[in-house]
Each structure stands twice: as structure tokens, then as C-alpha cells.
Amino acid sequence: MTAITRAEVAHLATLARLDLTETELDHYAQQLDVILQSVARVSEIATADIPATSHPLPLENVFRDDVALPCLDRSEVLAAAPAHEDDRFKVPRILDEEH
């Protein structure tokens, strides 16, 4: 049984924003299939009556008083960015040619 096809791996790469090479697609299609067939065993004992656990601690919203606290220095943050201009992050064009 095949759990995942090469076409599905290519689609996943697009979703995950990974510009994979053809060789990588071949390699991952085979490896992901093996891994998924192994981990799919979890469904053997995951019956409908068992509640899901997302987190080891009971999580609740954590609030604090609405007071201003020191934050990161803007120039230091921008200095670590790949590009910046006029005190802002500079990014490539966000629209495709046809838009």
C-alpha cells in the first residue's frame, strides 16, 4: 500500500513553501511513504471514546496588567533583517505580474 504519491509530495512542498528539486521529490516520496506507513499504526488504538490531548498541561489564557514594558530596540531588530528601509522591513513584491 502506498500512503503518499510523488504528486502529493510536490503539492506538500508548495504548501510548505519549499522549492524542492526533482531529485528531492523522488527521494522524499519514497521516504515519507515508509515513515507514514510506520506511524499510521497509531490508529490501531485511537478509538472514538478516547479524548485527544494537545498539551501535557491544562492550558489557560495568561493575562497580565496592561502596562507598558521595555521592548526590543527597533534599530537592532532591523539590523538583523535581510533588508530594511525607512524603519521598516523591506520585502519583495507581494503581487504577481498579472494582478
Next chain:
Amino acid sequence: MAVMGADLTRQTAVVLAEAIRTGEATAVGVTQAHLDRIDSVDERVHAFLHVDTEAALDAARNVDAKRSAGEALGPLAGVPLALKDILTMRGVPTTCGSRMLENWRPPYDSSVVERLRAADIVILGKTNMDEFAMGSSTEHSAYGPTRNPWDLERIPGGSGGGSAAALAAFEAPLAIGTDTGGSIRQPAAVTGTVGVKPTYGGVPRYGLVALASSLDQAGPCARTVMDTALLHSVIAGYDPRDSTSINAPVPDVVAAAGKADVRGMRIGIVTELNGEGYQAGVAQRFRESLAILEHLGAEIVEVGCPSFEYALGAYYLILPSEASSNLARFDGMRYGLRVGDDGTHSVEQVMSLTREAGFGAEVKRRIMLGTYALSSGYYDAYYGSAQKVRTLIMRDFASAFESVDVLVSPTAPTTAFKIGEKVDDPLAMYLNDIATIPVNLAGNAAMSLPVGLAPEDGLPVGFQIMAPPMADDRLYLVGAALESALHDKWGHLLIEEVPAL
């Protein structure tokens, strides 16, 4: 006058701190000795990605000045430490073992680093790791593998192989690791050192670059149980900047390590983490350790945890799912690498080109696995089922801890394997974590400590102790008792047997 004339790099943190407090050694002298050691051996071991020489010496000078001024020094003041390269440290490279963050210098300290600084611990530098903590061998570092000081042809474990190797190579007496599925404990096991994964939420994660947020936990590493306890008490405790930080008193781990007493304790062997699949010498040292604990007054029983058989599968669905989401932040826009920004590519194309160039093979593998497990149509079968298995594992632990105080197992199924042996066989690599993963899924505390060398290969074997959440002190009670008995038996710590580099 214990350290006068002795090699300062061979001492415990306890001895070094005492020598600095009494004036028998200076913090600068201790730091310089470790920097010299790094200089002479790290070309072969490759535990460090960055050595912060000047800042370390400045921090040491500050400790010596405090002492001269008559200020009281903390229990680890002046002791050097190796920091896993996944925790931010202001102005110091923080790469996570990835090309993605190759030149990134964070503008802030993680909470762990703040606490280390406040305790006057001297941070020597940043240690090598599998990229974004994904791996069990440190071979998935973009900067080349770390080598195991016991045998330079072998892996030091992972993901925190750099921190563990730094301890075993006497480059530092203390180290910080992070443990998502065993990344503190498995490296400790294969390098003959001690490592603790505290209770989930026990050590703040502010400034810890996230891999899988419901599993990640930073923790202490050292060559002795007491040194580990002292470091644990420095970094643990509530932090309002981490919404998963536990707001409760830290268990008294230092007192427990000092007490080192298992009389009357009930210790449970996990049926599913014993027997088949464990290397003969690993199983043998494990059994001998149980006999010692029994001799020391503990009662040994066997406890079944049937769902543990499914833990590996659940983990390799939950971890990639969370990682694929967490690593979406590496998009080449605000920090780190950017590739293909030549005016012709759109922002989405630049993101894809950047991530393709910046991430290594294992990271891409897990991002796609997680993207798949979370995608519509597969969510219930994969991620949903894995979360149910997580419930069953927590129930197994809860039920076991009704009848025993701690659970034990070998830390890893084998001793250190050869570099290259499993690097392109993901399933074989994942199996290294089979005994460490259940604890991460349930949020418990656990320790690995060395219990001997496997007769067949002469390599260290780790013994794992697992305690309920917020009962971290029990790890130290048992660990210190076992360490002390083994020390009496051998006349030294196991680490003293590591070959000279």
C-alpha cells in the same frame, strides 16, 4: 587545597565553585583553562559552533572582582558552561545548527541565559546540534557533525550532541541542552554524562527557538548528578514571559541530590522498554543497576505501560505537525537568510527559494510530514489519532505512578553508533528515541546517568529515571544514590575512563 596544581578542566562544578569562593582559584584562571582545552581539542571534537572568548573572560573577571569586593558568590559563580545554540544570547550568533540563521545575532537574552548570567555562570560559547533540534546524532547540523570523545568515529547523540561532547571532552563542566524527544538524555547516555529533562513548564522557554511547543523543554547537563542539580535550580522556576511556565515552587533538587537515598522507594521497570531491541551490554548494565538499587533498599517491581508501543508513531506525527507550523516563521522576511530577492521574484517565490536553500534534508522531511499530517482529509487519521495515543500514554504513566515512585529503563537501545551509519535512514534514526519519547508526550521529568560501559564495545550506557510531573527531585534522589554506589564500586566516575584526546 583540592585543586591546587590539579587540571582545572577535570573538576566538578562543585569543586570549582568552592575553589573560586575560597580564593584557591580565580574565575579567570578556571575560564582560561577551559578556553585552552577547547583550543587544543575542539578541532577534533567540534562541540562548539562559536566560542565567546572575550565575553567569557569579562564575565570571569567580574566574578573575581565581586569576590575581591567581599560580595557573596552563588553556588556556581565563576563556573564555565556550554550553551546549546538554540537559546538566544544577546549579540552572540544563534544558528540552531542551520544555514537559515547563519549570521543572526539576536537582540535579546533568553530567560535561561538571563538566569545563568544572574548566577555568575560563565558562558563559554554555543554548542553544535542537529538543525533546529531535529535528530539523534548531531549529523544533521549544517556545520558538520560533532564527534563522540569516547570514539571520534562515533556520534555523540543528538540533538544536543555538542553540549554532551563538551562535557565528555572536559571543555566545560556544565552545559544546557533542550529535550523534545530525548535530545538531552540520549546524548548524555552515549557520552557517559548526566542530563535531565525537567517537568514540562519547569524551565522557561522565552528565547528558546521553538521546535514542537507542546514537547520542548530546556534542561541541565553535567558530569555528576549534584552538578546537574545545582544547574537545574539556577534555570528552573516561573517566568511570566512563557505562558506555559508553571507558577509553583521548584522541587528541591539540590537537597534530593545531597540525600541520595532510595530506601523504601518503589522503582518500576517498564515492561515495554526492556528486553527485545536493546543491545546486550545495554541490557546487562541496566539489570546490574537494578540490583544495586535493590541492594540500597529500593523495591523493584515491573509495570506495564501498553500504550508506549505506540509512542514513537504518535511522536513522529505530533512533532512534525508542530514543527511545520513553528518553522513557518523562517520566511526570509524579518531575520535570517533571504535568497532570490533579485527584483523578479515575488515574496512567495523568495520564501520558497529561501527555505529550500536554508533548510537541510531532515528539516524539510519533517516539515512535509507535518504539513501532510495536518492537511484536510488526513488530520483525523494521523494527527487526531496521535493526540489520542498521547492521552493513553498519560493514563499509563498516571496508573504506573499510583504504585511506584519512579519508572526506569535504559535511556537508549544501543551505545553510540558510527557517524554515517543511519544518517539517510530516518526510521532507524527515529528508533534511538524509543525509550525517551513517552516522557515528552506526557510532560514528565526524566534523567539519564551513566551506569557503565557495554562489554562488547567499551562504550557508555545510560540509565533513565522517570518521575511524575513536578517530582523532579525524585530523579536526583535515585540518580545520586546510584551514582554514589557505582563510584564506590569503581573508585571513580565513569567519565574518568574516557580515552585521552
